[in-house]
Amino acid sequence: MLDTSARNKLIAIVGEEHFKDNQEALISHSYDATPIYQEIPDAVLFPGSTAEVSAVLKVASEHLIPIVGRGAGSNLCGGTVPVKGGIVMVTNRMNQLLEIDTDNLTAIIQPGLITSNFHKEVEKLGLFYPPDPGSMSISTMGGNIMENAGGLRGLKYGTTRDYVIGLEAVLPSGEIIRTGGKLYKDVAGYDLTKLLVGSEGTLAIITEATVKLLPAPKVKRTMIAMYEDIYAAARTVSKIVGNRIIPATLEFIDNATLRVVEEYNKLGLPTDMDAILLIEQDGMDLSVVxxxxxxxxxxxKQEGAVDVKIAQSDEEATKLMQARRGALSTIARIRPTTYQEDATVPRSKIAEMVTQINQIAEKYNLQICTFGHAGDGNLHPTCATDARDKEEFHRVEMAYEEIFRAAIDLGGTITGEHGVGLIKAPYLEWKVGRIGIEIMKGIKRAFDPDNILNPGKIWPEEIKEGEVHDSTFS
Amino acid sequence: MLDTSARNKLIAIVGEEHFKDNQEALISHSYDATPIYQEIPDAVLFPGSTAEVSAVLKVASEHLIPIVGRGAGSNLCGGTVPVKGGIVMVTNRMNQLLEIDTDNLTAIIQPGLITSNFHKEVEKLGLFYPPDPGSMSISTMGGNIMENAGGLRGLKYGTTRDYVIGLEAVLPSGEIIRTGGKLYKDVAGYDLTKLLVGSEGTLAIITEATVKLLPAPKVKRTMIAMYEDIYAAARTVSKIVGNRIIPATLEFIDNATLRVVEEYNKLGLPTDMDAILLIEQDGMDLSVVxxxxxxxxxxxKQEGAVDVKIAQSDEEATKLMQARRGALSTIARIRPTTYQEDATVPRSKIAEMVTQINQIAEKYNLQICTFGHAGDGNLHPTCATDARDKEEFHRVEMAYEEIFRAAIDLGGTITGEHGVGLIKAPYLEWKVGRIGIEIMKGIKRAFDPDNILNPGKIWPEEIKEGEVHDSTFS
Structure with missing residues (x-):
């Protein structure tokens, strides 16, 4: 519960209509797209300007009220669940595309802008903003920046962090910091821009971002390759890149996913195949593509594809990509709870990783569908389950713990694009080690000494003694 | 002076032959490629392994001895001058290319590896590591990483930070931290990899790096465009990019530079022109290029180029590029001291920036040649002067202070690729503000609580009261 003085100050800042603490508002902001986690906040705020965000943070600092920044809440790591109560601050009123600068190939946006709306505006000018997370039709640019969102084009074009070159952000103290700018080169001190990208709302609240744009590719071709053996599919991925070709998209879909997607969508997918690869290449020139x-x-073919098909039209290409783009939502229709992770390994380790995921699924008697961005080793093992079945869900949790362990053992990471949030906090030490966490906590203190920004995320509250695993340290 | 106990411990770690405190060693490591700055260290060490670096740092922490990491000392910001004495630790024994992984398109290198040697090995395999700082034939990869080195290919291909995806580094405590890996996507906590890149030796000593590689472009074309008006040249830069073409290189050379380079090198450059652009495009396909x-x-031509020439052979292309690549060393032949800066502005502001540099040069009666990476707004105003002439050198310092101010006022930064080091520390606040510096100091404390790593760099020791300038803050 907010005390009356804080509540009155906050209402005075954002206005009655943008301060909500009725049951509907509190409950609908108590969870995000991640299953299981839920906690009721004390209030939900919808600030309309940087000045309002700054004023809200001053009040929060003074009263030590936790602040959870939130875009669309489409993250998959529990990143916007207000586990310590306090205020959920939603940026959807600050949703303007402020500028597209065609001389400098930059855009300036507010955090609440919907990603795919931004894509559309940019593309009208023959430009291109590559990051395309699965949730892009509802996700916000601010959320993408806070989670360093990836997507299907990561291999060729990189992820959100590669495109953010300037930020305006509000510190917990209410002070406003500006980093970077319309600059392709800037080495004035530590790179606070890249540090804030992917900081999961724990260091500052972003109020404006400057991003780089690219000239839009003019042509694209889409194809599918079918395999009776996942190792052959995985070898193909390494071979394509090893042959110095970087496709725009290089997606992997396993048999379990194929069967589910085909059952519900009737796309004519080859459900007898062990795996398929969906491949897109884009470029400026048709002959080169x-x-x-x-x-x-x-x-x-050399690597053993049973069949290969090229889409003959845009419609056919869209239909092929639908098998991949629609995988998560289709799996979500099977059972009440969908648990998706994003363990990531070096590209050359994909086949081993998928094999281990399948063994783990069998061991725990679970249905795990695996698909994902094979080109950058970023897989999405996705389990259709029911969180209300405590016994089954315990098996799910044990299975994913083994999946994280397997990824780390293959030189990978516990999360490639979803973020750590709540769900992977217990495993962060496996990737970055105890000293890595200590350094991160020191960085957190430099920005947020009172720990009011998204508390309880990224690392566990207490690192339990006796639970130290092998880390990546020598 | 090191105390005897510390000296003995250090000798025991690296061996007699790799510990030097004779006059020659101390003097030759008291300065770097930056003019003016010099300070004699207490010892120079040449460790041979990560374990030795770790042991040295433990001793340094225990005895509170400053440690300045050094590659080739080719930086231009005073970054490796041991202003607080202590130890200069040179990484040139740790110079191995440990692995090129053609499946994952990654390489693992030690910090002492010479940049152009790395280029050569990578290119033998049809691969490409784009960062190409001017000093690449002597600079080390570790130095490049610590300064986030750029170069001529920044516009199209980015800078060092864009390619470093994993690090092994030793903290002041001697603890070894590993970040990232052979991973194109990794969001497990704050991005310590990108934070360490460009940290100028103040946070940790790098002992190994994993970098991304690209398929090498197969063809390249080089051309020159000549202008009687720098505004026309600058407009051309924006227009090329505005027309959705991203050249591999887009260099600007002003009249002052042209005259000096031509006088000494007789390349047949058009010294009657106000400016020239040197442009390269590369790619996979000749017809597209x-x-x-x-x-x-x-x-x-539309923008008013008086003449345009395409190199008809590789030799001619090399000769054209020589006008740019050799500019700094040629200017260095005119007078005893060469003072080069790297103020950077948004691409669309280049003409204004060059005009202001020329006005400032005139005001202070100095010879300033300006050339640089026009495509990314990264200019190199370079002054031929004599540091022994105190009156003249005072004018040089005042002129550069005005140049930094002009860059900031145009939405730019005080340093695009050289780093802050000693030389720009007094001006950092203009770019990042007082609160930006406070945050950076907090990050520094998280890594290096006793301030033993490269002390006295990036920000001034004390921010003097009464010297607060307008910052970029709202």
Missing amino acids: EKDIKEIINIC | EKDIKEIINIC
């Missing part, structure tokens, strides 16, 4: 696709087809 | 070059030529 077609040359790449031809070479990719040769590699697919 | 030639299409781009054709379009670029059209834009150059």
Whole structure:
């Protein structure tokens, strides 16, 4: 519960209509797209400007009220669940595309702007903002920045952090900091811009961002390659890149996923295959793209693809990609709870990783569908389950713990693009070690000495003694 | 002076032959490629392994001895001058290329590896590591990482930070931290990898790095465009990019530079021109590259280029690029001291910036040649002077202070690729503000609580009261 003085101050800042603490508002902001986690906040705020965000943070600092920044709440790590109560601050009123600068190839946006709306505006000018997380039709740019969102184009084009070159952000004290700018090169001190990207709302609240844009590719070709053996599919992925071709998209879909997607969507997918690869190449010149696709087809066949098909039209390409883009929502229709993770390994380890995921699924008697961004080793083992079945859900948790362990043992990481949030906090030490966590906590203190910004996230509250695992340290 | 106990421990760690405190060693490590700054260290160490670096840092922590990491000392910001004495630790024995992984398109290197040697090995395999700082034939990869080195290919390919995806580094405590890995996506906590890149030796000593590689472009075309008006040249830069073409190189050379380079090198440069642009495009396909070059030529002519020439052979291309690559060393032949800076502005502000530099040079009666990476707004105003002439050198310092101010006022930064080091520490606040510096100091404390790593760099020791300038803060 907020005390009356704090409550009155906050209402005075954002206005009655943008301060909510009725049951509906509190409950609908008590969870996000992640299953299981829920905690009721004390209030939900919808600030309309940087000045309001600053004033809210001053009050929060004074009264030591936790602040959870929130875009669309589409994250998959429990990142916006207000586990310590306090205020959920939603940025959806600050949703303007402030500028597209075609001389400098930059855009300036507010955090509440919907990602796919931004894509559309940029594309109208023949420009391109590559990050395309699965949730892009509802996710916000601010959320993407806080989670360093990836997507299907990561291999060729990188992720959100590669595109953010300037930020305006509000510190817990209410002070406003500006980092970077319309600058392709800037080495004035530590790179606070890149540090804030992916900081999961724990260091500052972003109120404006400057991002780089690229010239839009003019042509694209989409193809599918089918395999009776996942190792052959995985070898193909390494071989394509090893042959110095970087496709725009290089997605993997396993048999379990194929069967579920086909059952519900009737796309004509080959459900007898062990795996398929969905491959897109884009570029400025049709002949170059077609040359790449031809070479990719040769590699697919050499590595044992049973069949290869090129989409003959945009509609057909969209339909093929639908098998991948719709996988999560289709799996979500099978059972009440969908548990998706994003363990990531070096590209060359994908087959081993998928094999281990399948063994783990069998061991714990679970249905785990695996698909994902094979080109950058970023897999999405996705379990259809029911969180209300405590016995089964315990098996799910044990299975994912083993999946994280397997990823780390293969030189990978516990999270490639979803963030740590609540769900992976217990495992962070496996990747970054105890000293890595200590350094991160020191960075947190530099920004947020009173721990009011999204408390309880990224690392566990207490690192339990006796639970130290092998880390990546020598 | 090191106390005897510390000295003995250090000798025991690296061996007699890799510990030096004779006059020659101390003097030759008392300065770097930056003019003016010099300070004699207490010892120079050449460790041979991560374990030795770790042991040295433990001793340094125990005895509170400053440690300045050093590669080739080719930096231009005074970054490796041991202003607080202590130990200069040179990484040139740790110079191995440990692995090139063609499946994952990554390489693992030690910090002492010479940049251009790395280029050569990578290129043998048809791969490409883009960062190409001017000093690449002597600079080390570790130095490049610590300064986030840029180069001529920044616009199209980015800078060092864009390629470093994993680090092994030793903290002041001697503890070894590993960040990232062979991973194109990794969001497990704050991005310590990107934070360490560009940290100028103040947070940790790097002992190993994993970097991304690209497929090497197969073809390249080089051209030159000549202008009687720098505004026309600058407009061309924005127009090329505005036309959705990103050249591999887009360099600007002003008249002052042209005259000096031509006088000493007799390359046949048009010394009657106000400015020239040197443009390279590369790619996988000749027809596409030639299409781009054709379009670029059209834009150059539309914007008022007096003449345009395409190199007809590799030799001619090399000769053209020599005008740019050799500019700094040629200017260095004119007078005893060469003072080069790297103020950077948004691409669209280049003409204004060059005009202001020329006005400032005139005001202070100095010879300032300006050339640089126009495509990314990263200019190198370079002054031929004599540091022994105190009156003149005072004018140089005042002129550069005005240049930094002008860059900031145009939405730019005080340093695009050289780093802050000693030389720009007094001006950092203009770019990042007082609170930005406070945050950076907090980050520094998280890594190096006793301030033993490269002390006295990046920000001034004391921020003097009464010297607060307008900052970028609202």
